[in-house]
Amino acid sequence: MAKLLLDSMCGRIARWLRFLGFDVVYAQDMEDDDIIKVARSTARVIVTRDRGLHLKALKLGLPSILLTSTNHVKNMAVILRSLDVLPSLPPVKTRCPLCNSPLIEVKAEDVKELLPSSNIATRYDKFWICPSCDKVYWIGSHWKNIKKVLDEILKEMREECDENCSR
Ligand SMILES: [Zn+2]
Numbered sequence: 001m002a003k004l005l006l007d008s009m010c011g012r013i014a015r016w017l018r019f020l021g022f023d024v025v026y027a028q029d030m031e032d033d034d035i036i037k038v039a040r041s042t043a044r045v046i047v048t049r050d051r052g053l054h055l056k057a058l059k060l061g062l063p064s065i066l067l068t069s070t071n072h073v074k075n076m077a078v079i080l081r082s083l084d085v086l087p088s089l090p091p092v093k094t095r096c097p098l099c100n101s102p103l104i105e106v107k108a109e110d111v112k113e114l115l116p117s118s119n120i121a122t123r124y125d126k127f128w129i130c131p132s133c134d135k136v137y138w139i140g141s142h143w144k145n146i147k148k149v150l151d152e153i154l155k156e157m158r159e160e161c162d163e164n165c166s167r
Helices: 011-019 032-041 051-059 072-082 108-114 118-123 143-164
Strands: 003-007 023-027 045-048 064-066 104-106 127-129 136-138
Touching (some): 003 032, 011 023, 032 045, 051 064
C-alpha cells in the first residue's frame, strides 16, 4: 500500500486513511520544501490542498494528489481512485488514526481492563490495540457510521469513474 504524506489541511482525511491501513505522515507546520524533502526521502505520495505545492512536487517528478473539494467524501474518493485502492470493511490491515502505528488484533479478554465498560468485551468480538499509545479499538455501535461514510465514498468513486472513464 502506498505511503502518504498529508499536509496540515487534511487532518480528518489522515485519520481515515490510517484507519484504512495507509501509512500516513501528517505534516503539521511543515514548510513546502521540507514536505518535498520528506516525501522524496521516504518515498511518499504527497496529498495536499495547496496547488502551489502540488505543482512544485510534480515538476520535481514526485507523485502528488491535489484535493480540490471541501467535502471529505469526495476527497477520499479522489485519493483512493488515484491510488487504485478499493477499501473494504473491516480493513485487512489498519493503523491507529491518532499515531499511525499498525494496530494488533487482540481478543476481548486481553484488553478487558482497558475498555470503558465491561459489557463491551462481551457484546463485541473484534478488537485491536495500538502498541504505541495503548488505545483500544473495536467494532462497536460507531461502526455503522463508519460503514455509512465508506459506502458514500464507494458511491462517489463509482460516479467519478462514470464521468471520467472511457472504459
Ligand atoms: Zn496509537
